[in-house]
Amino acid sequence: MGLHGRRLSGRRIELGTLFEDVAARGRTTAVHLSRPLDIAPGMGTVLDPRSLARLVRTAAGWFAAAGVEPGDRVAVSKRDHLDLVLLCCAAARLGAVPVPLPASLEPDVLDVLLKRLDPALLVVDAARRAETRGTGFAARRTLVLGHASPSGGEDPSEPPDPSVLSLDDVRGHGPPPPRRPRADDPLVILPTSGTTGVPKLVAHSTRTLLRRLAAFEAQRWPVLGSRPDDVVAASFSFATGRALTWTAAVSALGPAAVVVVTSADWDEARGPLEEHRPTILEAQPSTFVRWRPYARSGAFDRVRLYVSAFDAVHPPTVRAFLAATRHPRPIWVQGWGRTETGPLTFRVLTRRALRTRRGGHPATRDLGRPVPGRTRLRVLDRETLRPVPRGVPGLLVCSTGALCLDYVGERERYLRKRSGRWFVTGDLGVLTRSGRLLLLGREADALPAAGCLEMEDLIEDRLPGVAECVVLGVPGGPAQPVLVVENGPRLDPHRWRDAVSDLPELAEPVLVERERLPRTATGKVRRAALREQLGLPPRTHGTGRWT
Structure with missing residues (x-):
């Protein structure tokens, strides 16, 4: 079997029949959920490929009854859970194109996206429906999941809307x-x-x-691939491409058990993690940060492989979890890529790599080399767009066979970022003489004298009480650090000055509670929204042209 063709039941991986194909191979991997699926709460928290396949077929029947046809777009916006993946599979089974949209999107943003999509069907849960009633979202039909009665009973004074369906309207359709x-x-x-x-x-x-992407990951790679005796756990947004490729790859490999944690809230995560004690754990960096105080709880003492993606991860977080496991040689894999490209590089971190060095710090900004034979990177001058020598920072462009097809509703934007086989990632970085990538941050978030990620690394590493740091560039003034401080909103001013004495000038830090940081569904800080929240000007040192 080649790298591009991992087969399930004699066929290549297919989204619409993923779980049917897995079940046909005889896989019996138990899937343990931190809470029941929203679309099937009565099925409990332990499922298997056959039950997941039945759910996909059932949901495909709902969509067919709602009038979905091959080629239609089906937008899904509901509370985060694995059933987002199942609903995507159901739409794909009909030949439709699923579009998972995080429930955390603000209504005005969701409205913009739906206008670009013009979906034949919008699938929402009752909570999302309540938030968006009366907004006139662009969808020919809306299917409301749950126990609401959207086609009749939302407001007795208003006539029923025939374009809004409940599950009662579509059940029983094969x-x-x-x-x-x-x-x-x-x-x-x-x-x-x-x-x-x-x-x-x-x-x-x-x-x-x-x-x-999925087929490459669905190989039983030494160390990095899951084995038949592994317990694989995941906690990230399921309204992402990563959720689809992860589900396909893990299903193909068939570990002993899979644990799905739908929230970074430790009250929900603790039970399944401590009961099943994963050997492989993948989570969003923001989730690892939330769980760091509980690293020594025993839930992570069997982990041999940690995986993080979506966003930058800082040294104290990696160090805490590598120290928490009793495995003699645990590793941390940090991936870097974009939704448009999938992973472009990855770096393996060990306990030894994270040890603080005299005069330096652990380089979690070193993201390793491009995936051999699959991705290539170049660095361009930000002004001339000409290649720069190794060791010179600039705009990162990539070449990969996994590059997306287009931006829906923004074709011109896509073409602006693409030139032949090369695609502008929108990130700044340095390629070292040995070909390793040192990531500096997004071009839109650029600082004049340093990379924002590098400064955040240094501050978090030097101040153990800082759980999270965000540095925002302010043209015409010093950059503004924003800190989440553990154990209350206090920071010793002397320790702060010592920690940043050798860094470019910074404004006095703003201390905030973790919950006040505006975030995306994947836990990234929405820096533009944070600037507005703090009253900072929207202009940055970057052009924003390559976002």
Whole structure:
């Protein structure tokens, strides 16, 4: 089997029949949920591939009864859970194009995205429906999950809206036979994180998302791939492309058990993590930060492999979790990429790599090399867009067979970022003489004298009481640090001055509670929203042209 064609039951990975194909192979992996699925609460918290396949077929029947046809777009916006993946599979089974949209999107942002999409069906849960009633969202029909009665009873004084359906309106409809799109046709449309504004809508195909990304990961790679005796746990947003590729790859490999944690809240996460004690754990960096005070709880004492993606991770967090496990040689894999491209580089961190060095600090900004034979990187001058020598910072561009097809509703923006095989990532970085990537941060968040991520690394590493640091550039003035401080909003001013004495000038730090930081569904800080919250000017040192 080649790298592009991991097969399930004699066939390549297909989104619409993913769980049917896994079940046909005889996989019996138990899937343990931190709470029941919203679309099937009565099924409890332990499922298997056969039960997941039945749910996908059932949901495909709902969508067919709602009038979904091949080629239609089906937008799904509900509370985060694994059933977002199941609903995407259900739409794909009909030959439709699913679009998972985080429930955390503000109504005006959701409205913009739906106008770009013009979906045949919008699927929401009752909570999302309550938030958006009367907004006139652009969808030909809306299906409301849960126990609400949207087609009659929302407001007795208003006539029922025939375009709004409840599950009672679509239950009992059997799904048609599965349809599989051609490899290069749109398979799914994915939102970007939206840290700098309205998320982009990224169209991927079967070839780019499943053949190039999921199939590559679904190999039993030494150390990095899951084994039949592993317990694999995940806690990240399921309204992402990562959720689809992770689900496909883990399902193909068939570990002993899978644990799905839908919240960074330790009260929800603790039970399943301590009961099943994972050997592989993947989570958003912001979730690892939330769990850091509980690293020694015993829930992580069997972990041999940690995986983080979506955002930067800082040294104290990595160090805490590598120290928490009793495994003799645990590793931390940090990936870097974009929704448009999938992973472009990865770095393996060990306990030894995280030890503080005299005159320096652990370089978590070193994200390793491009994936051999699959991705390439170049660095361009930000003004001339010409290649710069190794060791010189600039704008990162990539080449990969997993590059997305387009931005839905923003074709011109996509073409501006693409030149032949090369695509502008929107990040700043340095390629070392040995070919390793040192990531500096997003171009839109650039600082004049240093990378914002590097400064955040240093501050968190030097001040153990700082749980999270965000540095915002302020043209015409010093950069503004924003800190989340453990054990209350206090910071010793002398320790602060000592920690930043060798850094470019910084304003006095603003201390905030963790909950006050505006975030995306993947836990990234929405820096533009934070600037507005603090009363800072919207202009930055970056151009924002490459977001």
